[in-house]
Amino acid sequence: MEAAPTKHTNDVLTCFKGKGKVVEVGAAKRTPAHPFAPWVTINGKEFKDIQSTDKLRQALCDELSFNVKSAVESGREDEVSEKVKKSLELCGV
16 A cells, blocks of 8 residues: 655655756756766765765765864854754764
8 A cells, every 4th residue: 555645745746847857957967977876076076985884974074174174264164054063063073
């Protein structure tokens, strides 16, 4: 027996049937050529070790930490959102 769709499911389907296809095609056009999926880049740099979630998490945390440190050091700490600060906590920073 199939479960009844939720409101969220209906919203996603409505989007997909409307603007969703345009958004999907636009994103595909902006995606550089790549030999396989998933193809992971972090700030434009290829991340090759896709089999290791620990290494991916560390790479994301390193990049996030670097960007936040740069913002703080240049007096732009106000650009660091609460969401980013919470993410840094999860990174152990």
